[in-house]
Amino acid sequence: KIGGNDATITIPAYTSAIGDYAFAYCQNATKVEFQTDTDNKCYVQSIGEGAFYACKNIVSKITIPVAKDINENETPIVLGSSAFEECQTLTEIEFKGEISSLPYAVCYGCSELNYVKFPKDSPITSIGSYAFANCQSLLHIGTDNTIPKYVREIGNKAFMNCVNMG
Numbered sequence: 001k002i003g004g005n006d007a008t009i010t011i012p013a014y015t016s017a018i019g020d021y022a023f024a025y026c027q028n029a030t031k032v033e034f035q036t037d038t039d040n041k042c043y044v045q046s047i048g049e050g051a052f053y054a055c056k057n058i059v060s061k062i063t064i065p066v067a068k069d070i071n072e073n074e075t076p077i078v079l080g081s082s083a084f085e086e087c088q089t090l091t092e093i094e095f096k097g098e099i100s101s102l103p104y105a106v107c108y109g110c111s112e113l114n115y116v117k118f119p120k121d122s123p124i125t126s127i128g129s130y131a132f133a134n135c136q137s138l139l140h141i142g143t144d145n146t147i148p149k150y151v152r153e154i155g156n157k158a159f160m161n162c163v164n165m166g
Contacts, residue, residue, distance in 0.1 A: 129155030
């Protein structure tokens with residue numbers, strides 16, 4: 001649902017994927033809400049490339065619940081490149097479940113983004129080039145402001161202009 005005075009993008013609990021550029025340029029959207037089932041989980045296993053690209057008025061925190069597959073097993077969420085790029089007023093993203101990587105430009109230009117949170121032992125193996133570039137307000141990622149222990153690659157300029165990290 002999107003529109004009206006609420007301007008909330010609501011992702012139903014049983015949605016398995018959000019397609020490439022599905023909500024790109026939704027200028028009226030101020031909130032993204034992932035619905036959950038009775039176990040407080042959802043079925044979204046992938047968020048496509050540019051899915052929320054340039055949703056410049058999302059001002060609230062986005063919480064992405066633990067994902068599960070059709071067999072009810074928990075599964076990592078796959079993020080597409082630029083999934084939240086240029087969401088300039090977004091302040092926080094919290095992943096309740098596992099994610100496999102933080103891809104190219106996933107949050108590029110999210111100038112008001114303060115925090116990106118995910119479980120302590122999340123199996124993130126890479127942080128892509130420009131993943132958080134130009135996120136001037138970014139204070140930290142993870143649960144304790146450390147690069148996840150499974151990360152083997154950090155791309156070019158992944159944290160360029162993140163002047164508040166440290």
